[in-house]
Amino acid sequence: xxxxxxxxxxxxxxxxxxxxxxxxxxxxxxxGALTHMLAGGTCGVVSWLLIFPxxxxxSTMQSQVLKxxxxxxxxxxxxxxxxxxxxxxxxxxxRGVSVSLIRAFxxxxxxxxxxxxxxxxxxxxxxRPE
Numbered sequence: 001x002x003x004x005x006x007x008x009x010x011x012x013x014x015x016x017x018x019x020x021x022x023x024x025x026x027x028x029x030x031x032g033a034l035t036h037m038l039a040g041g042t043c044g045v046v047s048w049l050l051i052f053p054x055x056x057x058x059s060t061m062q063s064q065v066l067k068x069x070x071x072x073x074x075x076x077x078x079x080x081x082x083x084x085x086x087x088x089x090x091x092x093x094x095r096g097v098s099v100s101l102i103r104a105f106x107x108x109x110x111x112x113x114x115x116x117x118x119x120x121x122x123x124x125x126x127x128r129p130e
Contacts, residue, residue: 007051015043015112036116037109044108048100053093057081 019039023031031039057080064072074080084092123130 006054007047010050011043011047014046015039018042031116033113033117036112039109040112040115041105041109043112044104045101047108048097048104052097052100053081056084056093056095060084 016039019031019035022035022039023029026035057077060080061074061077064074074083081093088095120130122128
């Protein structure tokens with residue numbers, strides 16, 4: 001829940017911020033597919049960088065669910081987070097982040113290109129301003 005709520009807030013806030021910044025830099029009144037791709041890709045990367053430690057802890061905790069209680073390493077998410085940080089430092093909390101970042105930019109960029117296209121199409125069909 002914490003990961004999803006904070007991740008969604010970061011995701012959409014960073015998308016709108018980057019999109020508006022790019023619009024201002026180009027001096028345009030509108031934004032196009034390239035702007036949406038860059039803003040979407042950036043928001044995906046930013047989101048993963050901020051949320052990844054929480055996601056790592058969630059995945060680690062989920063991986064031990066099917067193990068017998070006496071074999072489970074962590075009693076809580078907080079225990080898991082503290083242990084990873086104590087053993088591996090901050091870099092341990094980002095173990096595996098590179099794969100997520102490599103796929104984040106194109107996936108989230110394309111996601112927002114399609115989103116903005118669909119939103120504009122719906123606005124045209126319903127005669128509403130974009």
